[in-house]
Amino acid sequence: MAAVLGISAHYHDAAAALVVDGRIVAAQQEERLSRVKNDPSLPRQAIDACLALGGLRGPDLDRVVFYENPYRKLERILVGALGAFPRGARFFRRALRDQLGDKLWVLDELAAHCGVPRARVDFVAHHASHAASALDTAPFGEAVALTIDGVGEAESTAIWRPGPGGPEALTALEHPHSLGLFYAAITAFLGFRVNEGEYKVMGLAAFGEPRFREALDRMVTLHDDGAFTLRPDAFGDHLRLDRAYGDAMVRALGPPRDPHRPWDLEATADRHYADVAASAQDLLEDAVLGLARAAHRRSGARHLVLAGGVALNCRANARVLAEGPFGRVYVHPAAGDAGGALGAALLGARQLGDTPDPGSFTPALGVRVDPGHTAAVAAHLGLRGERVADPAADAAARLAEGAIVAWVQGRAEWGPRALGQRSLLTRADDESLRDVLNRRIKGREPFRPFAPAVRTAHAAALFEGAPNDMTPTMTTVCRVAGEGLAGATHVDGTARVQTVEPGGALDPLLEALERDHGLRAVLHTSLNAAGEPLVARGTDALDFFVRRKPDVLYVEDLRITR
Amino acid sequence: MRALADFVYTLSWRLPGRTWRRLLAFAEAEAESALELRCAAALTTDAARAARYLEHAADEARHAQILLRRAELAKQAPSMLPRRGHAHLFARLGEAAFLAFVHLGERRGRRQFEAHVRFFEKRDPALANALRSILADERRHEAYTAELLTAVGEPRATRRARWLDRGMRWRRAGGALTEPLFALTMGLLYLLSAPLAALVRRGPAGWR
Ligand SMILES: [Fe+2]
Ligand SMILES: [Fe+2]
Ligand SMILES: [Fe+2]
Numbered sequence: 150m151a152a153v154l155g156i157s158a159h160y161h162d163a164a165a166a167l168v169v170d171g172r173i174v175a176a177q178q179e180e181r182l183s184r185v186k187n188d189p190s191l192p193r194q195a196i197d198a199c200l201a202l203g204g205l206r207g208p209d210l211d212r213v214v215f216y217e218n219p220y221r222k223l224e225r226i227l228v229g230a231l232g233a234f235p236r237g238a239r240f241f242r243r244a245l246r247d248q249l250g251d252k253l254w255v256l257d258e259l260a261a262h263c264g265v266p267r268a269r270v271d272f273v274a275h276h277a278s279h280a281a282s283a284l285d286t287a288p289f290g291e292a293v294a295l296t297i298d299g300v301g302e303a304e305s306t307a308i309w310r311p312g313p314g315g316p317e318a319l320t321a322l323e324h325p326h327s328l329g330l331f332y333a334a335i336t337a338f339l340g341f342r343v344n345e346g347e348y349k350v351m352g353l354a355a356f357g358e359p360r361f362r363e364a365l366d367r368m369v370t371l372h373d374d375g376a377f378t379l380r381p382d383a384f385g386d387h388l389r390l391d392r393a394y395g396d397a398m399v400r401a402l403g404p405p406r407d408p409h410r411p412w413d414l415e416a417t418a419d420r421h422y423a424d425v426a427a428s429a430q431d432l433l434e435d436a437v438l439g440l441a442r443a444a445h446r447r448s449g450a451r452h453l454v455l456a457g458g459v460a461l462n463c464r465a466n467a468r469v470l471a472e473g474p475f476g477r478v479y480v481h482p483a484a485g486d487a488g489g490a491l492g493a494a495l496l497g498a499r500q501l502g503d504t505p506d507p508g509s510f511t512p513a514l515g516v517r518v519d520p521g522h523t524a525a526v527a528a529h530l531g532l533r534g535e536r537v538a539d540p541a542a543d544a545a546a547r548l549a550e551g552a553i554v555a556w557v558q559g560r561a562e563w564g565p566r567a568l569g570q571r572s573l574l575t576r577a578d579d580e581s582l583r584d585v586l587n588r589r590i591k592g593r594e595p596f597r598p599f600a601p602a603v604r605t606a607h608a609a610a611l612f613e614g615a616p617n618d619m620t621p622t623m624t625t626v627c628r629v630a631g632e633g634l635a636g637a638t639h640v641d642g643t644a645r646v647q648t649v650e651p652g653g654a655l656d657p658l659l660e661a662l663e664r665d666h667g668l669r670a671v672l673h674t675s676l677n678a679a680g681e682p683l684v685a686r687g688t689d690a691l692d693f694f695v696r697r698k699p700d701v702l703y704v705e706d707l708r709i710t711r
Numbered sequence: 712m713r714a715l716a717d718f719v720y721t722l723s724w725r726l727p728g729r730t731w732r733r734l735l736a737f738a739e740a741e742a743e744s745a746l747e748l749r750c751a752a753a754l755t756t757d758a759a760r761a762a763r764y765l766e767h768a769a770d771e772a773r774h775a776q777i778l779l780r781r782a783e784l785a786k787q788a789p790s791m792l793p794r795r796g797h798a799h800l801f802a803r804l805g806e807a808a809f810l811a812f813v814h815l816g817e818r819r820g821r822r823q824f825e826a827h828v829r830f831f832e833k834r835d836p837a838l839a840n841a842l843r844s845i846l847a848d849e850r851r852h853e854a855y856t857a858e859l860l861t862a863v864g865e866p867r868a869t870r871r872a873r874w875l876d877r878g879m880r881w882r883r884a885g886g887a888l889t890e891p892l893f894a895l896t897m898g899l900l901y902l903l904s905a906p907l908a909a910l911v912r913r914g915p916a917g918w919r
Binding site: 528 | 746752753769772797799897
């Protein structure tokens with residue numbers, strides 16, 4: 150019987166998660182509260198929010214668990230700087246400043262912030278955190294875990310079987326042989342921000358042809374046993390993420406894309422880059438599939454769970470389910486490093502004798518909204534706020550008329566996808582509304598796909614292969630088979646569908662849309678502008694409403710208009 | 712003395728590449744205060760003040776965009792705001808001292824912008840105009856924070872804010888002084904560790 154706080158911090162996407170007596174009580178990413186996208190700093194506000202949600206104070210915690218080994222990590226970084234001698238001088242200096250500045254003292258800082266003795270603060274291994282986040286939240290047992298990311302302490306990829314004390318490593322691959330770093334290099338090459346633009350590469354890939362696949366095969370070798378090796382001169386030395394690609398890649402693919410030039414997919418120049426994206430995506434999918442087969446061979450398990458940043462690649466996940474050897478595939482929705490916080494807490498709980506309860510997992514683990522306070526702030530902003538008896542029916546009517554609706558209900562989502570708690574919605578059958586949403590409201594590139602949300606009961610009629618264990622949290626894509634989804638279908642005929650169970654945040658709204666207006670789907674995207682974190686609290690929603698001007702905002706039963 | 716100050720000021724804009732770098736730094740500062748204000752809006756329990764902070768944040772975000780555009784014009788190349796964190800002043804200071812701190816910053820900002828407008832009036836009227844539109848907002852910010860500060864009424868808040876403000880500026884200046892020393896020491900350490908580089912192996916390929 151223990152209260153355990155898990156923490157990820159200091160590289161990207163800091164977060165805190167609280168597990169009490171094996172039950173998952175709260176999880177919150179720092180960026181949502183600090184309003185800094187991918188905020189890596191010590192998640193003080195997220196810690197406080199988790200404690201408040203659990204009704205605890207810092208000293209009540211039995212254990213605080215950091216999601217990786219800070220000393221091993223430091224060692225790898227400094228050794229890497231030396232290995233790049235003499236170019237690594239600047240990096241060495243910066244790394245030492247960061248490390249001596251705060252990273253190395255993270256455990257002490259956590260003890261101080263939480264008000265617990267230093268002896269109660271511990272750490273676990275990076276990939277073990279990822280593995281636990283997937284194994285202990287999966288809707289099924291008998292699984293093997295595959296964790297794939299840029300790099301943890303030294304590992305980039307690992308295969309785990311569940312054990313009584315937490316995940317047990319079967320085997321691993323080490324940095325610099327890393328699919329995360331491969332995809333980061335392509336992301337940087339295409340002029341996107343690393344650790345953030347990976348999603349754009351995947352969206353862009355659908356517009357291109359994989360005609361550089363052979364060229365990329367000379368940079369990344371996929372072996373028969375599922376392992377892969379990266380050729381050093383095709384990749385940067387990872388001292389500078391914005392130049393994660395190396396000279397050999399530039400020689401093979403031409404100059405990297407100027408990040409400032411607006412995208413024009415009709416133009417030859419940008420079709421070239423779409424082809425690069427398509428080739429990289431193709432390679433990544435084959436590599437992940439190879440890893441999944443390796444995981445199956447080594448474990449004999451019937452099902453697979455995935456975590457680590459690469460597991461956010463929903464096209465690769467779709468292929469693993471369709472072509473791989475597993476009956477079921479599940480991805481932890483916060484597969485990136487934020488999710489490590491929850492994995493660390495779950496591991497800590499096991500170490501203290503608790504058995505994690507996967508049934509206690511829901512992605513709605515973050516902060517609540519206060520409609521009363523939000524209404525008062527809205528009034529002071531000169532906005533119209535009314536409490537409505539049936540917000541779902543009310544919003545459905547607005548959606549049917551072609552409105553763009555900001556939708557804030559219940560506790561905030563865990564992970565990068567909006568899942569109906571902090572969402573931006575419009576009709577799914579109208580491509581012009583999608584473009585309005587993309588350009589005017591969100592301010593993002595034209596090739597970014599949107600997702601439809603449908604009730605689970607309709608999924609099979611509208612999509613091939615849905616529902617499955619990934620569709621509730623939008624970690625896969627499915628081929629569109631039904632009508633009325635023009636605005637939510639990507640150029641390649643797929644959609645990142647969310648299936649909504651009875652009782653889900655979007656369920657009443659979808660029910661009203663169908664009952665009153667004959668619509669079975671809604672187009673669904675995250676409630677944020679390009680480059681900003683997802684909205685968390687009522688004031689964040691008002692801030693978005695005032696600046697980006699959707700037609701109407703619902704905060705629980707409060708309807709805000711101008 | 713006045714002449715020297717003027718000379719240094721002129722030089723601060725005149726050195727090659729200085730104009731766009733300074734404008735970009737201003738844009739960054741504006742974006743940072745927009746973040747501070749969004750957090751303040753979420754943290755204050757008073758709905759009226761939350762609304763003021765949100766409006767203020769929207770102003771600062773707009774200023775950041777204006778200054779970014781101006782920096783791009785001066786640089787004759789597109790640019791991007793680096794993504795940086797902020798100091799979480801509201802959470803650290805509490806509302807009264809936060810307000811006092813913001814008020815001090817607005818006052819300093821207003822004075823600096825007045826000087827910039829004067830400087831560019833003849834040299835670059837378009838830029839002067841853009842700065843003048845920002846200046847009007849800054850005057851408003853200075854005034855409303857003073858009002859709220861009186862309303863929140865915590866006499867020692869201003870003193871605390873002033874100390875923090877000074878502390879932050881000293882630390883910045885101190886950083887600028889110690890930075891070369893740190894760089895030199897670390898450079899030497901790196902050189903001394905150089906022989907170790909020969910021992911560094913590339914990570915093993917294949918399954919462990
Ligand atoms: Fe990771
Ligand atoms: Fe400003
Ligand atoms: Fe201001």
